[in-house]
Amino acid sequence: MSSLSVFDQLAMHDFAADLPAAWLHRWARAGRPVFRASRERLFAAGESATRFWLINSGAVVLDFAVPGRGDIVVERLRQGSVVGWSWLMPPYRWRFGAVVAEDMHAIEFDAAMVRDMIADDAELGRDLNARFLTVVADRLHAARQRLAELYAYPDSDPGDYR
Numbered sequence: 001m002s003s004l005s006v007f008d009q010l011a012m013h014d015f016a017a018d019l020p021a022a023w024l025h026r027w028a029r030a031g032r033p034v035f036r037a038s039r040e041r042l043f044a045a046g047e048s049a050t051r052f053w054l055i056n057s058g059a060v061v062l063d064f065a066v067p068g069r070g071d072i073v074v075e076r077l078r079q080g081s082v083v084g085w086s087w088l089m090p091p092y093r094w095r096f097g098a099v100v101a102e103d104m105h106a107i108e109f110d111a112a113m114v115r116d117m118i119a120d121d122a123e124l125g126r127d128l129n130a131r132f133l134t135v136v137a138d139r140l141h142a143a144r145q146r147l148a149e150l151y152a153y154p155d156s157d158p159g160d161y162r
Contacts, residue, residue: 006031009107013054014080015131023124030113035105042083042098049092050111052084058104062096075142076101082135087111 006028010016016024034053036042043049045064053060059078063071074096077083083106086094092111118125 004033006033006107009033009056010054013056013107015054015082015135019127023127026117026121026124027109027114030117031107031109033105034108035103036100038100038103040100042100043094044097045094047094049084049087049094051108052082052087052111052114053104053106053108055079055081055083056105056107058100058106059102060098060104061101062098064096071097071099074146075139082132084111085132085136087115088129088132 004012007024010019010024010028010031011021016027019027031054036058038058042053042060043051055077057079059076060081060083061073062075062077062083063073066072083098084094086092088111114128118128
């Protein structure tokens, strides 16, 4: 995958495949293909969010520190996923951490360049912001499902609590 141009990788990625070619060309200028080895920490909660990634292969786990328990994995992201959205909103600090779980090939983006691109083109900005909002909503939904499974009463009918 890394022998392909960033444009080609974007055009084949689930997150961006349906974008107009002109937008993909603009967006591609802010990205570069990267390989990250398993166990490499991409970022930790609280650090400055200066980059984000579109995964082409491999996996990344999102985690956060729990006092007395260490880093707890909250989600596993695979091919076709986006890693990072904290770069979109001030103060541009990661809200979670991320560690490569399986060797990863990805497109890594310079967040400041993408923010500038979003600010310069209102139509593109609305589209990309909507795509990232969908990522945030999907992650929130997945977290709610995990919490429901964790705290569910195994012998009860969910209707008992309405």
